[in-house]
Amino acid sequence: MSDLVLETLPLGFPWVCADPFLFCVHHLDRYPQGNAELGPDTSLAGRNLGQDFEGKDGWRMYHGDVVPGFPQHPHRGFETVTIVRRGLIDHSDSLGATARFGSGDVQWLTAGAGIVHSEMFPLVERERENPLELFQIWLNLPPESKFVAPHFTMLWAHDIPHVQALDAQGRAVDVMVVAGTLDGKGAPSPPPSSWASQANTDVAIWCVRLAAGATWTLPPAADDGVVRTLYFFKGPGVRIGARNFSSPVAARVRADVPIELEAGAGECELLMLQGRPIAKPVVQYGPFVMNTREEIQNAIQDYQRTRFGGWPWPSDGPVHARAEGRFAKHADGHVERTG
Numbered sequence: 001m002s003d004l005v006l007e008t009l010p011l012g013f014p015w016v017c018a019d020p021f022l023f024c025v026h027h028l029d030r031y032p033q034g035n036a037e038l039g040p041d042t043s044l045a046g047r048n049l050g051q052d053f054e055g056k057d058g059w060r061m062y063h064g065d066v067v068p069g070f071p072q073h074p075h076r077g078f079e080t081v082t083i084v085r086r087g088l089i090d091h092s093d094s095l096g097a098t099a100r101f102g103s104g105d106v107q108w109l110t111a112g113a114g115i116v117h118s119e120m121f122p123l124v125e126r127e128r129e130n131p132l133e134l135f136q137i138w139l140n141l142p143p144e145s146k147f148v149a150p151h152f153t154m155l156w157a158h159d160i161p162h163v164q165a166l167d168a169q170g171r172a173v174d175v176m177v178v179a180g181t182l183d184g185k186g187a188p189s190p191p192p193s194s195w196a197s198q199a200n201t202d203v204a205i206w207c208v209r210l211a212a213g214a215t216w217t218l219p220p221a222a223d224d225g226v227v228r229t230l231y232f233f234k235g236p237g238v239r240i241g242a243r244n245f246s247s248p249v250a251a252r253v254r255a256d257v258p259i260e261l262e263a264g265a266g267e268c269e270l271l272m273l274q275g276r277p278i279a280k281p282v283v284q285y286g287p288f289v290m291n292t293r294e295e296i297q298n299a300i301q302d303y304q305r306t307r308f309g310g311w312p313w314p315s316d317g318p319v320h321a322r323a324e325g326r327f328a329k330h331a332d333g334h335v336e337r338t339g
Helices: 293-309
Strands: 005-010 021-031 069-075 078-086 088-093 098-102 106-110 115-120 130-140 151-155 162-166 172-179 204-210 215-218 227-234 238-240 243-245 249-253 259-263 268-275 283-285 288-290 326-329 335-338
Touching: 005 243, 021 227, 021 268, 069 088, 069 293, 078 088, 078 098, 078 172, 078 204, 098 106, 098 151, 115 293, 130 268, 204 215, 204 259, 227 238, 243 249, 283 293, 288 293
Parallel strands: none
Antiparallel strands: 005 249, 021 130, 069 115, 078 106, 078 130, 088 098, 088 115, 098 326, 106 151, 162 172, 172 204, 204 268, 215 259, 227 249, 227 268, 238 243, 238 259, 283 288, 326 335
16 A cells, blocks of 8 residues: 555645646635724734735735735736635736635636736734635646636635545545535536546546544546645644655645545645646746747737736725625626625
């Protein structure tokens, strides 16, 4: 069983990924109470505003200067999958679309030919802290999809299936199926041009929670040649096959056989990223991911010339009213509301 784990790497910032994934980061910020502007109700002295990534006092402003987050920035050639476990994100983009999502929601954005968007973290609670926890995952696009029209799909929390089970000792297991299918439960459809929407790519994104001491068997993938990585990021320890880990780790594992997982003395959590590699050249320059250097140069020139549609919002990092609920207004004008 020892050969079930093929490779291990420490978890950094961001996490190391394998084709077809490009990037994964786990944001965990313990924001204080919010102020009237939806920013932190505390002094920002001593922070490198605009580039605040140090985690002072357990939280970061990132590129924000009033509200934490990521004001307008471009993307081309890949997709972002944003899983918000706690807190809220206010989205705005160059197509005129906007949204507020969180509390288990997922936004799946195909950047395609190019989009500018902002991702701000409004601190809506004034009487208590505003913890934020999310994963942002970058999924590559194949060459034929690099220039599709940009598009986002909302996967609302109530539509995302959870597979729940008890092991032989009655200990609980919960798996959130963001992409792929588990035990007959399929995730909501990803955007139409996604690598995950193509046949036989076996893309899966699962969030696995094991109660203390619980065991659960990860089933094999359906497709040959699939790459599977488990990210153990929370808990005192976990066993993956025959290997025990007591600190956070990325473990690339065999995808063609079942693998037993066992939590240690406390609850543990893992993220699984799986898919058939696109197996094409990757040339990346910041927020642009293409197949050749010439395409990167063209992306920079196109962005400088067109701004991917321009920026229709009054600020670089717009946020919604404190009382606004979770919703999405798409570029075609249709609106979804939830909660």
